[in-house]
Amino acid sequence: NGRFFVNTVNDPPDNFNPTNPVPGSDVSTLTPTLSWTNSFDKDGDAITYSVFLYKDATLKNAVAQVADLPEATGGITSWTVPTTLSNHGRYYWRVIAKDAQGAVTPTPARMFVVNTGNLAPSAPAIVLPKTI
Numbered sequence: 001n002g003r004f005f006v007n008t009v010n011d012p013p014d015n016f017n018p019t020n021p022v023p024g025s026d027v028s029t030l031t032p033t034l035s036w037t038n039s040f041d042k043d044g045d046a047i048t049y050s051v052f053l054y055k056d057a058t059l060k061n062a063v064a065q066v067a068d069l070p071e072a073t074g075g076i077t078s079w080t081v082p083t084t085l086s087n088h089g090r091y092y093w094r095v096i097a098k099d100a101q102g103a104v105t106p107t108p109a110r111m112f113v114v115n116t117g118n119l120a121p122s123a124p125a126i127v128l129p130k131t132i
Contacts, residue, residue, distance in 0.1 A: 005044065012103035013039035013047050018095060018110045019076065026115035030085050035078040036095050036107065038071050045099035047071050051079050054092045059109055063091065068098075085114045 016039040021027050039047050049069045055061040064083040071077055085091060090113050096106045 007043050010045075010099070010101040010103050011042040013041045013097040013099050013105045015039070015105060016095075016097060016107065018093065018107050020078075021110075021112040023110045024112070026113050028116055030087065030114060030116060031081050031083070032085070032112070032114070033078050033080045034093055034095075035076050038075050038077055039097040039105060041099045043099065043101070045101060047097050047099055049077055049079075050096045050098065052094050052096075053081060053083075054109070055089070057092055057109070057111070059092060059094070087114055087116050089114050 016037045018036045020035040050067040053064045055063050092109045092111050094107050094109045096104050098104045
């Protein structure tokens with residue numbers, strides 16, 4: 001007896017979801033951990049992930065990235081941003097799953113805000129009465 005697998009077309013990894021931070025949420029650290037559900041490859045290929053972090057919604061100003069992260073066990077893979085982000089900064093991230101044959105599946109970009117605490121108010125200025 002034997003088994004074999006016929007694959008005439010390489011399928012890309014299945015869709016998957018960024019899970020943490022949730023879209024539009026605040027994170028309380030300057031080096032957040034980004035997490036996503038693992039993808040699945042119908043062809044049985046190993047999957048690696050690339051993560052991209054941007055400072056703008058157009059995804060042109062990259063802040064940090066990593067490539068070829070292996071899939072973690074337990075159904076969730078994570079990556080901690082190695083670059084110190086700006087407090088009260090708005091960031092956008094996405095993940096791309098790649099199978100062993102090079103087929104890719106990206107996630108949509110998700111936004112989060114770094115918020116480690118409130119900013120001090122600006123210095124007051126006297127408007128009225130006018131000084132001479």
